[in-house]
Amino acid sequence: MKKIMFNDRCGLTQAVLExxxxxxxxxxxxxDKCNGKEAYGYVVxxxxxxxxxxxxxxxxxxxxxxxxxxxxxxxxxxVAVAQSYHALNKAxxxxxxxxxxxxxxxxGYNNKMFVxxxxxxxxxxxxxxxxxxxxxxSHEDCLxxxxxxxxxxxxxxSCPFYFDGGKHRWDNSxxxxxxxxxxxxxxxxxxxxxxxNPYVFVYEFELMKGGEQ
Numbered sequence: 001m002k003k004i005m006f007n008d009r010c011g012l013t014q015a016v017l018e019x020x021x022x023x024x025x026x027x028x029x030x031x032d033k034c035n036g037k038e039a040y041g042y043v044v045x046x047x048x049x050x051x052x053x054x055x056x057x058x059x060x061x062x063x064x065x066x067x068x069x070x071x072x073x074x075x076x077x078x079v080a081v082a083q084s085y086h087a088l089n090k091a092x093x094x095x096x097x098x099x100x101x102x103x104x105x106x107x108g109y110n111n112k113m114f115v116x117x118x119x120x121x122x123x124x125x126x127x128x129x130x131x132x133x134x135x136x137x138s139h140e141d142c143l144x145x146x147x148x149x150x151x152x153x154x155x156x157x158s159c160p161f162y163f164d165g166g167k168h169r170w171d172n173s174x175x176x177x178x179x180x181x182x183x184x185x186x187x188x189x190x191x192x193x194x195x196x197n198p199y200v201f202v203y204e205f206e207l208m209k210g211g212e213q
Contacts, residue, residue, distance in 0.1 A: 011164025021146035034067035054131035080120035142177035
């Protein structure tokens with residue numbers, strides 16, 4: 001089983017567990033080499049036989065295809081939501097099968113990068129995958145990415161749409177879902193990501209109910 005990580009500083013793991021975040025965008029990155037050859041870049045195009053399928057081919061300096069970039073996850077795949085063992089302990093999870101891994105000396109105690117996927121209690125199911133430019137995101141998809149809307153405005157600086165992670169109640173607050181998501185992606189992936197407008201794999205998913213496979 002694979003695992004997937006969401007940004008905790010911006011509240012995205014919690015948004016997934018609450019069922020508010022049902023979509024994630026992952027930047028498509030070109031490898032340095034592909035099939036033993038130097039990679040120059042990649043080209044995105046629709047499959048000639050099935051126009052609903054997007055393909056990403058890696059090309060060399062002469063623009064010849066030398067390989068393909070495929071999504072890390074597939075439609076129908078069950079993926080573990082990575083959480084540190086310490087975070088799971090704080091949330092009240094006590095599972096005998098992973099208690100031995102939850103000690104403070106474990107690499108996964110505070111760093112979810114090192115946890116074992118099969119020991120994670122929360123999982124998602126991939127329901128759809130598409131390829132698009134980052135800035136092609138719709139207002140509806142911004143909300144699926146975990147952007148929240150205020151029902152009231154406790155401070156004059158507040159705007160309707162926001163995400164977690166600010167020091168003040170009006171931090172990370174924007175007039176539109178799109179503005180909020182642009183700021184969010186820059187925090188998660190690095191300043192300037194939105195303006196670069198890279199191609200992304202868009203994964204839509206649903207949170208699995210307890211015990212569901």
